[in-house]
Amino acid sequence: MLNFLIKTVANAAALAAAVWLLDDITLTGSSTGGxxxxxxxxxxxxxxxxxxxxxxxxxxxxxxxxLTLGLFTLVVNALMLMLTSWLAGLVDLPFHVAGFWTAVLGGLIVSVVSWAVNLALPDRS
Structure with missing residues (x-):
């Protein structure tokens, strides 16, 4: 359970980095806590x-x-980010990814930041 919470916080940090770096990934809200x-x-x-x-x-x-020697991973990560954006919209969360190429860049950013955060945090299985 603790490992799941650590990975969730790492994903949140990675998503925050993507929101900060890319203008077409938006997170709106009235307060920082929100x-x-x-x-x-x-x-x-x-x-x-x-x-x-x-x-x-x-x-x-x-x-x-x-066939692509693993580069198709970028497309799969982009699709997962777009699916997340769509599901967030269904539950009225103000998170949106605008466009496939933005999702590709966002997926790359999320992967790199998540990897770095998970590397820095201890692994508790």
Whole structure:
């Protein structure tokens, strides 16, 4: 359970970096606390999407991973970020990713920042 919470906070930090760096990934809110709560909720959605949907997509697109030597991962990460944005919209969270190429850059930023944060934090399995 603690490991899940640590990964959720790492995802929230990575999503915050993407929101900060890219103008087309938006997070609106009236207060800093509201934005932080929204980021944590979006990180939970992102975590669930990565646990449930991403393995299925990776399995179905395995030939593309092999053909592109793993670069198709960028497309899969972008699709997961766009799905997260869509699901956040369904539950009225003010988080939006505008466009596929923004999602590709956002997915790259989220991956790098999440990797760095998880590297810095202890792994508790």
């Amino acid at each position: 934005k932080a709560l929204t980021l944590l909720l979006v990180a939970l959605i992102f975590g669930v999407v990565n646990i449930v949907v991403k393995p299925v997509v990776r399995l179905l697109s395995l030939p593309l991973f092999v």
